[in-house]
Every structure is written in structure tokens, then in C-alpha cells.
Amino acid sequence: MTTLISKVRVPNDPNFPGFPVPDDGATGVDPNILTWDSGLEAKKRDVYFGTDPEDLALLAEDLLSPSVDLVNILGDYLDSCTTYYWQVVETNEPNTPTWERASLVWSFTTKMMADVNGDNFVSLEDFSQLASHWLESPCAGDSWCSGADINRSKEVNKEDLDLLILEWLYTCP
Numbered sequence: 001m002t003t004l005i006s007k008v009r010v011p012n013d014p015n016f017p018g019f020p021v022p023d024d025g026a027t028g029v030d031p032n033i034l035t036w037d038s039g040l041e042a043k044k045r046d047v048y049f050g051t052d053p054e055d056l057a058l059l060a061e062d063l064l065s066p067s068v069d070l071v072n073i074l075g076d077y078l079d080s081c082t083t084y085y086w087q088v089v090e091t092n093e094p095n096t097p098t099w100e101r102a103s104l105v106w107s108f109t110t111k112m113m114a115d116v117n118g119d120n121f122v123s124l125e126d127f128s129q130l131a132s133h134w135l136e137s138p139c140a141g142d143s144w145c146s147g148a149d150i151n152r153s154k155e156v157n158k159e160d161l162d163l164l165i166l167e168w169l170y171t172c173p
């Protein structure tokens, strides 16, 4: 059994995972995918994720590249106006790692999911965008039928309309 050596980070140390996307502290975002720059010589990566920075859950492990398909792994859409936290832990040798290096705990805050056009207000413009994609399927990839598939179910239908009504005339605090 090898004992892992956890190295102590210094700011912007290229040995550590850094430069998260979305940016640390970004607001009004709705990311499908989380990416970052790997530390030097990192071979595998685990990602931890959640709404409590003190209690993050393992989202994905043994990733070969610095990218995680957030929405597909969750199998769900993100909550509106919610701050999520995430942290990356990288190791060198996949099977017998001699070190692991953790990123800082990064965060981002989501927009309202029903704010299709991203102006931080749920209004007629969002409704008309939803209507223009009505019953479109399958919505996938990065755009989710231009955001009209509010709940990321891959179809624009009444469920999305219900979510829009729920957030009608609402802005994130």
C-alpha cells in the first residue's frame, strides 16, 4: 500500500488543478460541463460536487481528461439561483499514485432555469422562445433547444412550461 502525499498548494501553482470553467464565483450561469486546467503530470482526476462546501459528494472519478459532463452525470437539471461548489483531486499514477493534489473549492451560482434568454428575468421573451421550440425533440448537446428545454429532459413540453410559470416574473436575488 502506497501512502499518498498531499502537497501543500501555493497560489497559481501549475502543479495543481486551476482555472475552472465556469470561473470561480461566476453567477448567472448554467453549465453543462465543468472544465479546468490540470496540474502538471496529473493522470487521473476525481470531481466532488454539491451545495454544501463542507460536504461535497463524489461526482465522477478516474477521469482521463479535465472535464466532467455535469448535467448528464447528475441526470437532472440544476436548481435555480443556487450556489454549487466543486473540487478536483488529481493523482499521478492511476493504480499506484504517489501523490494527490486537490484544487481549491470552487463555486458558481446558477441563473433561473426558466430564464431562457439569460437576462435574469422570466418574462414573455422567455415564453416566446419556449414556444418557438414547442415539442422539439431531442434537445441535447450544449444548447438544450436553445435553453427552451428548461428541465433538460431532451424535449420541450408542458413540464418546461410549468417551470416557466413557476418562475414567472422572477429574478434571482
Ligand SMILES: [Ca+2]
Binding pocket: 114, 115, 116, 117, 118, 119, 120, 121, 122, 123, 125, 126
Ligand atoms: Ca429572460
Ligand SMILES: [Ca+2]
Binding pocket: 148, 149, 150, 151, 152, 153, 154, 155, 156, 157, 159, 160
Ligand atoms: Ca423538457
